[in-house]
Amino acid sequence: MTGRLWTTRVAALVLLLLLLLAVVRLPWAGDLGIHAATVERLRHSLTDPGNPLVDADTPSPYYSPWTVLLGCVAGATGWSVFVVLRIGALLALGVLVTGVWRYVRTLSGHRAAPPLALLCLVLLWGTDEFSWSGFLGLHSLALTVAYPSVLALGLAFHLWAWLARPAGRWVWLGCGVLWAVILLVHQFSGVVASLGALAVVFGIRAERVAWRWLGAGLGLGVAVLWAWPYYEFFALLGAGDGMNAVHRSLYQDLLGRYWLVLVGVAALGVRWWRDRRDVLVLFFALGAVVFLAGGVGGHWSWGRALPAALIPAQLAVALEVVGSGRRAVRTVWACVLGAALVVGAWAQAGALGYVVDRGLLPGVVEAKYREPWTGYHWITPWVRYGDVVMARKLPSRQIPAYGAYTVAPGYPDFFLRDEGERVAAVRAYFSEGAVGSVRRGIVREYGVRWVVDRGDGLRGVGGLAVVARGPGGEVLYAVVR
Known part of the structure; x- marks a missing residue:
């Protein structure tokens, strides 16, 4: 025994x-991105962190006693x-x-x-x-x-x-x-x-x-x-x-x-x-x-x-x-x-x-191993805390972890009343037949400063300038106003 x-x-x-x-x-x-984003928002403001994923003043169930504690640690240490x-x-x-x-x-x-x-x-x-x-x-x-x-x-x-x-x-x-x-x-x-x-x-x-x-x-x-x-x-x-x-x-x-x-x-x-x-x-x-x-x-x-x-x-x-x-x-x-x-x-x-x-x-x-995501640390030399990034669903699950916001949340958000409109805006922006005026209107409405997309699907689109290229053929565009 x-x-x-x-x-x-x-x-x-x-x-x-x-x-x-x-x-x-x-x-x-x-879901690592949403939890990192939650701690990041609390690091900057314990009393009014706002939505962790999008630039909106809404509550979030991710703000729990545990994440508040971690936010305090992040704010106090600078880690x-x-x-x-x-x-x-x-x-x-x-x-x-x-x-x-x-x-x-x-x-x-x-x-x-x-x-x-x-x-x-x-x-x-x-x-x-x-x-x-x-x-x-x-x-x-x-x-x-x-x-x-x-x-x-x-x-x-x-x-x-x-x-x-x-x-x-x-x-x-x-x-x-x-x-x-x-x-x-x-x-x-x-x-x-x-x-x-x-x-x-x-x-x-x-x-x-x-x-x-x-x-x-x-x-x-x-x-x-x-x-x-x-x-x-x-x-x-x-x-x-x-x-x-x-x-x-x-x-x-x-x-x-x-x-x-x-x-x-x-x-x-x-x-x-x-x-x-x-x-x-x-x-x-x-x-x-x-x-x-x-x-x-x-x-x-x-x-x-x-x-x-x-x-x-x-x-x-x-x-x-x-x-x-x-x-x-x-x-x-x-x-x-x-x-x-x-x-x-x-x-x-x-x-x-x-x-x-x-x-x-x-x-x-x-053969049993599943490759993790690579993350979006490669955009951080340009994208700052609080900037709004236009991105599809999968990138939207990761980008807020580095302090930026996305137009639509990468996860369902019960408290975000205009979630449907935001998802529709992202879909319209990346649609093949979108005209320039529609894209410019979406950029103005949500204060978009950057766009992340895979491949060269946005090459030649007016108002965008290539800034950097990341893993998997992704491209970071700056919005030229």
């Missing part, structure tokens, strides 16, 4: 080292937002690891349980590559480790640990505040945290729950949400349908992405047989109901609740391996889980490319 414990610990440490190296490299992909995001990623990763450790210790006293649970959370997924914020797979974490979702999930594990062992009224009140902070930091992970908290409370014997103080803590949390000054939290309750299109893919290729988790579902069945009020079974049921309801009702954004079903299944199988049952049964669980973890690790081996040079990877591993 001692050898198995050390093997588990070493494997978990290797995974953590890999994630720490990913923090150092900080691969450019996904670049990418340095600050790396520091934030280190802290968030520490919160996640300690949170998993604490919560698993409420479920098992075995010393191998926490490191084995970490391995399951990171490797027990499927064989099709999948990355999304709020999902703890290795490939996903390597790309999203600097995102607020990692901190929010880490805090969620701490919340569940405190709820599982309530010690008094101050713990209940503190849990209410922590619940609100999680929801403010990352709303989708806040849903997962809420479902897990419900499962913990439902699983506790009624006589151990101080219902009065639980209600007081819940009320205090609602008050924190209501009082948050950067955006109206409860207005987001009507924003889900506006994000359906971007989330529809969460309901595709489910078997390929998650089939290894079926080992954990089997473990949940065993736990349910032993205890009908098992906390992990309740947690899984709540998450599965929300996910399935979203699929049936066409509310694709509800798919972000899927980790509420994955996490308890992943934890359940880890706990069965170290359980107190017969040794032969534990051995069978260990063999099955060991094989599943090896398959899961191989499926996500492409994440190695985010911490070592691609050329150093074996050919079979290199």
Whole structure:
């Protein structure tokens, strides 16, 4: 048993080292641009940062307690937002690891349980590559480790640990505040945290729950949400349908992405047989109901609740391996889980490319590697903070990270009322048949100073001058007034 414990610990440490190296490299992909832009706006103005992506005075749900803290660090130190995001990623990763450790210790006293649970959370997924914020797979974490979702999930594990062992009224009140902070930091992970908290409370014997103080803590949390000054939290309750299109893919290729988790579902069945009020079974049921309801009702954004079903299944199988049952049964669980973890690790081996040079990877591993984005640092010698850049959707996801604004946001923005007009303006500007007067009118309306486009599609367009050329054939044009 001692050898198995050390093997588990070493494997978990290797995974953590890999994630720490990913923090150092900080691969450019996904939503990194919006989070960098948010910190950049807060660095310049904590009280009135405006929209993080476009030159508009609107609130934004990205202004959370976490990004405000990072903005304060950036403003006080003068460090670049990418340095600050790396520091934030280190802290968030520490919160996640300690949170998993604490919560698993409420479920098992075995010393191998926490490191084995970490391995399951990171490797027990499927064989099709999948990355999304709020999902703890290795490939996903390597790309999203600097995102607020990692901190929010880490805090969620701490919340569940405190709820599982309530010690008094101050713990209940503190849990209410922590619940609100999680929801403010990352709303989708806040849903997962809420479902897990419900499962913990439902699983506790009624006589151990101080219902009065639980209600007081819940009320205090609602008050924190209501009082948050950067955006109206409860207005987001009507924003889900506006994000359906971007989330529809969460309901595709489910078997390929998650089939290894079926080992954990089997473990949940065993736990349910032993205890009908098992906390992990309740947690899984709540998450599965929300996910399935979203699929049936066409509310694709509800798919972000899927980790509420994955996490308890992943934890359940880890706990069965170290359980107190017969040794032969534990051995069978260990063999099955060991094989599943090896398959899961191989499926996500492409994440190695985010911490070592691609050329150093074996050919079979290199084939699994996905090239990160190159970024737009090459425009910064000319484009200054607050300048407006006309760009298509993908560049608009990255350019604000360097301090500039774009005409249309690269991400759906619930609080930006003229988002549709801005998207239409970008489409009209880049259309092949656009006449000069239309382009000039758009430039004047949005105060455009620069244009970024791929290739020479804008060559010969009046009012533009080539300033620089970047990776992938992209061109930076200055607007000549």
